[in-house]
Amino acid sequence: MANSEFFSISSFRSKLGVIARPNYFLCKLSGYKTILDMDIDDTFSWRCERAELPGRTLATADDAGGGGTSLKLPYDVTFADTSISVICSEDMRERIFFENWIDSVVTPAGYDTAKTSYQAGLVRFHDEYARGIKLEVSQLNSSGKKLLTYTLHDIYPTAITPMTATWEEVNSYQRFGVTLTYRYYTFDIE
Numbered sequence: 001m002a003n004s005e006f007f008s009i010s011s012f013r014s015k016l017g018v019i020a021r022p023n024y025f026l027c028k029l030s031g032y033k034t035i036l037d038m039d040i041d042d043t044f045s046w047r048c049e050r051a052e053l054p055g056r057t058l059a060t061a062d063d064a065g066g067g068g069t070s071l072k073l074p075y076d077v078t079f080a081d082t083s084i085s086v087i088c089s090e091d092m093r094e095r096i097f098f099e100n101w102i103d104s105v106v107t108p109a110g111y112d113t114a115k116t117s118y119q120a121g122l123v124r125f126h127d128e129y130a131r132g133i134k135l136e137v138s139q140l141n142s143s144g145k146k147l148l149t150y151t152l153h154d155i156y157p158t159a160i161t162p163m164t165a166t167w168e169e170v171n172s173y174q175r176f177g178v179t180l181t182y183r184y185y186t187f188d189i190e
Helices: 009-016 041-047 093-105
Strands: 025-030 048-051 056-063 071-079 082-087 134-140 146-153 156-160 175-181 184-189
Touching: 025 041, 025 048, 041 048, 041 082, 041 093, 082 093, 093 156, 093 175
Parallel strands: none
Antiparallel strands: 025 134, 048 082, 056 071, 082 175, 134 146, 146 184, 156 175
């Protein structure tokens, strides 16, 4: 094969084959109803504009045991935080949902302590704000069939990004980002 044929666009496309597209995905949040009194199930999959498939890292230590070159050995696995971007509905219920979820982790200042026994600044137990809550992120093919689904277990938000109010964006929509942490993830090949 001549070099010009090897580096041609058609040759590249034929060798690459069908590829997964990042805009074919689906998100589902479940298990939060025991903690939060709000429901966003019916719109969340459509309002989740962007989601990250999770990553993980093996923590290693050098073992220089008997001389010679050292050997890196794994001793733990860590899971990187993930983030999503959410489109707001006109009633802002998605933003209110995540604000309330963060408030369920650490009671905010100004919280009405007359209605509850929780005091401002109180950090609740993990079981009270994360246990059993899952985020599923599925990569889809062009036909909408699930190829790979990641399930992030015991998930909760650690940050909500600010939202910009501006006169300049007339034909846009309001959105915000959420950083989520989780205990571990599993994945299924469909």
